[in-house]
Amino acid sequence: MKQRNPNFENLEPSYLFPQIRAKAEAFAKHNPEQKLLNFGIGDVSLPLVPVIVEALEKASKEMGTEEGFHGYGPEMGYPELNEKISEVFYHKKISSEEIFVSDGAKCDIARLINLFGHKPTIGVQNPCYPAIADSVRILSGAQKLQLIPCDPTTGIPLDLENLTCDILIIVNPNNPTGHLLSRKTLESIVQIAREKKILLIYDGAYREFISQPGYPRSIFDIEGSLDCAIEIGSLSKSAGFTGLRLGWVAMSRHLHYKKETTPVLDDYKRLIQTTFNGASYLSQKAALAALSPEGHTQTKRQIHQYLQRTELLRQGLETFGLMTFGGKQSPFIWARLAGKTLSSWDLFHVFLENLGWITTPGSGFGSAGEGFVRFSGFAKPKQIQEALDQMKTNHHIRRFL
């Protein structure tokens, strides 16, 4: 092979989460007596709900029979599931033919970047989930990435009027800030996108954590979004599918290229048929169960638990003088010291070395995250309570707060 792909040359040496894992493992090795508590990676912790497990068992049995075996499915997903997603999440405003079932949001971001090729500039919130910016760096090149300056406490772009990117990726509820955008902010974003012909990619993977009434759960709840936005959805966080892998991309047939009659959707369909072979049949059956009325009741209960845990942790952190943001319509708490200034990695080490807590350093989400750490609220209430008690009695940690 003659040449290395230059896009890899200027990447930070390691992707954030493996880096954190390595540091935590090194600490554990040298401090075998210290119990570790993971507030780091945003992974669900409650088991799959009964209705999903039943669906998986049934589909597994079925796959062992001649009549029930399923090989390749439609690359876009089984129509029954697409229909269900259209109904449950979009009230049919997005039809089943406008939904592309996938193996998850992270992969969808990469496929969407591939869809538009390496010419458009792509705006990403600063701070933002690092896989998004790195996907642009790897697939399109760092020169195509625009890190959009945002309010570091919310992730809202500071200067919408002066955006110059061709594509803007917005995550709502936000990761890492845990902030939920209001209808008014979303309306401004859609308006600017229309005026400037910016394509919006709206990542709504945490939508089921929105409990406050009046807040839009989908970009397609905003008028004028159908011909300027693409939405990414996922069952990872709302139904515990991080191990099963199931997400989707939703885009309207009305989304067109400028001066072109081709709907963007036609190109995406072609890309999906060529480079993807559908989500696992079992995951699709599990998704149907998750979206059934019974599945909805069972999974909603879990979301409620996660929100309660997050609130317990948030209040505890506030008590100790940390400033917290988000964490109310999201499982993520974004926190920093009130007075003293420590870098995100220093703060990460303070928590790790004094309490055995694994957090995520805010600077790993972009320069605007410097000074923050992200906590996720997926740990068990008992563990959270123990952690907070431990913090109360730990003198080393108190001197930083």
Next chain:
Amino acid sequence: MKQRNPNFENLEPSYLFPQIRAKAEAFAKHNPEQKLLNFGIGDVSLPLVPVIVEALEKASKEMGTEEGFHGYGPEMGYPELNEKISEVFYHKKISSEEIFVSDGAKCDIARLINLFGHKPTIGVQNPCYPAIADSVRILSGAQKLQLIPCDPTTGIPLDLENLTCDILIIVNPNNPTGHLLSRKTLESIVQIAREKKILLIYDGAYREFISQPGYPRSIFDIEGSLDCAIEIGSLSKSAGFTGLRLGWVAMSRHLHYKKETTPVLDDYKRLIQTTFNGASYLSQKAALAALSPEGHTQTKRQIHQYLQRTELLRQGLETFGLMTFGGKQSPFIWARLAGKTLSSWDLFHVFLENLGWITTPGSGFGSAGEGFVRFSGFAKPKQIQEALDQMKTNHHIRRFL
């Protein structure tokens, strides 16, 4: 959005298999009395073997318990599975850290093209499985695709010495020709690749269909391949995983860029961590079962059945005067008329309209496939026998042969 990605502009209007499906559906609609028989798409038809079904049921149950729940797994696959693949397919010549478990070979082709960026020229056999050439056209642009002239009956490149591509993708056993490369041919390919610094991507998705002794099953069985080749593997065809989705990429740490010390593997790891979130936990558990000694016995029996079916069909087609190629170490028969000349699509229509047979037109695999159709041997023996009997008594069809 300002511009359409130009890579979509010069694609053939539709990906081959959906096109065939549409034609078959239209025919069925107008001829409801005609039974259709699918010799088209290469999908397995036997149910999952018992040991795999048991593993799936067990893992499903496990996911419903607190201790057994699995969320995000390692992006490269659970170490136990990587270890097993290293052992079963590579006799540890490729270590578990050199294997990237994935959701299938089609997606891996796309990820590997992404790995090398849009600068290298990519050589693809003509004829070849269409998703490969189209993936290059979509992800790198048609100008980066080199269709390598091959012997149309085998798919062996005609002029190895004069290859000018940076990357060469080789499928063995071949799809569509069903041909199996000899050790000698593979040795020449590796030698040329080394001399010309061409990176080989070796797609061995059909390796378990190789029954003839003395034929290499992996590119890594060829001396000198470790630092010039990447292999793609899959359980789709060998264990019925087309619906479960599980494949892998294997590459040695010794594969380097010219004048660079970075192993290619480090960049791929980064790409995988950034743009992929692991194969389904259930599929990985099923894969472990498939690769257990019991799983091997059970799945081997299925491969044997498919090979028998293919042979039944091949002999039948020969009896009627079709010239057949492949189909002995592969589930694919590559066939054309002996004397008369019909285009691939004409031949496709002759079979569809007179017999209700769905085949795959050879020209869909590239210009070198013109005049051929591909038959896959996954149909039931009874159906194959019926189809052949029907051919015997059908005067319309006989006049073409």
